[in-house]
Amino acid sequence: MPTSRLDPIDRKILAELQADGRMTNVELAKRVGISAPPCLRRVRTLEEAGFIRGYHAKVDSRELGFEVQVFAMVGLQSQAEVDLSKFEQRCRDWPLVRECHMLNGEVDFILKCVAPDLSTFQSFLTEQLTAAENVASVKTSLVIRCAKDEPGVPFSVMEERLNRTA
Amino acid sequence: MPTSRLDPIDRKILAELQADGRMTNVELAKRVGISAPPCLRRVRTLEEAGFIRGYHAKVDSRELGFEVQVFAMVGLQSQAEVDLSKFEQRCRDWPLVRECHMLNGEVDFILKCVAPDLSTFQSFLTEQLTAAENVASVKTSLVIRCAKDEPGVPFSVMEERLNRTA
């Protein structure tokens, strides 16, 4: 099910729900220019096809007491697939790790972590992450401030692209 | 308005809406154990207080044709506040840059970028990012695969923490 399966209305729906995931279906229908029933059917279809992978309230981490955010670059000793998978599973089990991406280049993984304070993070770092099986190196960088945090994709870029080939 | 302003019901509301931002208010009320009207009032209060910063559908970038995801580490020549701010503003203006975090340590910023394909990203990299005023160095790493991508914070950790001090 490639992108070409999506017509302009579907793309508008995705863009609107990415911007406001709690919009009512009738409001959404109004914005994309169709009536509510077909709009709802399209949303369900997009959900089932996996284009929409969930809806989430974006919470303010710092205001909720998670004062520390850290990016951790992790190098492993073995890059065999079974060892990569084991490490990924460990990341899934660690609640302080919110994201885990496998990278090319000199480092194997980048992790985005949160913690209530530095000492909590340092305990996690020394007792869990650095101590984990197969972990060769960990370099961490504290987030000083966040200048931009936009979820998802830029639909403007997508539309420009489609217009160019159309 | 610190975290202590939040009672257990507020925290449950936040956890539920982080997990499913499109849940109906009556379903939410049922889950947190109060009736719908006070539940809605709490949600509104949490929104206005900034604990909830929005609701977003999580879309599948790759399935939408954004095949390339990249982390870029950026070093600047000048770290004067005015120059940092200028760079941050540029990041906000670039649609391919989805996140921009200022870091401590050897690198000044980490950027999460998306692009439809490698050539689009490389054009952006060479013509925009590397070419931008005050940018001294850019190191990029392609995302091979994503093992975990959980938005927000781990409420389980928050509750454990509160129980320990209680």
Next chain:
DNA sequence: GCTGAAATCGCCTAACG
């Protein structure tokens, strides 16, 4: 196939206790 209209059901959201 798709959409839209009508009708039903359930939710939202005041106002009040």
Next chain:
DNA sequence: CGTTAGGCGATTTCAGC
């Protein structure tokens, strides 16, 4: 915080393009 209650939205059904 809960209950009530009126209005609106969600969702099914059905007809038409």
